[in-house]
Amino acid sequence: MTAMLDRKLPKWMPDAGLLALRLTIPPMMLLGHGLPKLERLPGLLESFPDPLGVGSATSAVLALVGEVLAAGLLTIGLGTRLAAAPFLITMLVAAFVVHADDPWERKELALTYAAPALALLLAGGGRFSVDALLAKRLGRAKR
Numbered sequence: 001m002t003a004m005l006d007r008k009l010p011k012w013m014p015d016a017g018l019l020a021l022r023l024t025i026p027p028m029m030l031l032g033h034g035l036p037k038l039e040r041l042p043g044l045l046e047s048f049p050d051p052l053g054v055g056s057a058t059s060a061v062l063a064l065v066g067e068v069l070a071a072g073l074l075t076i077g078l079g080t081r082l083a084a085a086p087f088l089i090t091m092l093v094a095a096f097v098v099h100a101d102d103p104w105e106r107k108e109l110a111l112t113y114a115a116p117a118l119a120l121l122l123a124g125g126g127r128f129s130v131d132a133l134l135a136k137r138l139g140r141a142k143r
Contacts, residue, residue: 077130
């Protein structure tokens with residue numbers, strides 16, 4: 001067992017881990033939360049909760065940016081660090097503002113989504129991302 005733990009990982013493995021992260025969590029957000037909101041958009045603009053005091057329509061659009069646009073970009077690894085920010089902020093608002101007075105069980109899902117968003121914000125999309133492909137084509141690949 002210790003031989004397996006002491007063994008040096010292939011260079012591609014951390015990038016494969018980032019790919020696995022990007023291909024699981026953001027699509028779950030997009031399909032399970034973002035697209036259902038997008039399908040209800042006309043009514044949502046008038047009735048969406050306004051936890052930040054910016055109006056229902058603005059709050060709905062901000063949530064959709066985090067749950068649809070950012071989640072889609074994270075999935076393909078395009079603008080990964082930039083896209084992770086609205087995803088993360090949306091989840092932190094959900095956990096600590098929308099569900100501020102709720103029990104832990106109501107905050108837990110938002111925080112579970114926030115953790116990988118933070119990891120992607122810090123680590124980027126990895127070598128198996130559109131970001132890496134663009135960097136390589138533009139001559140800015142890591143050496």
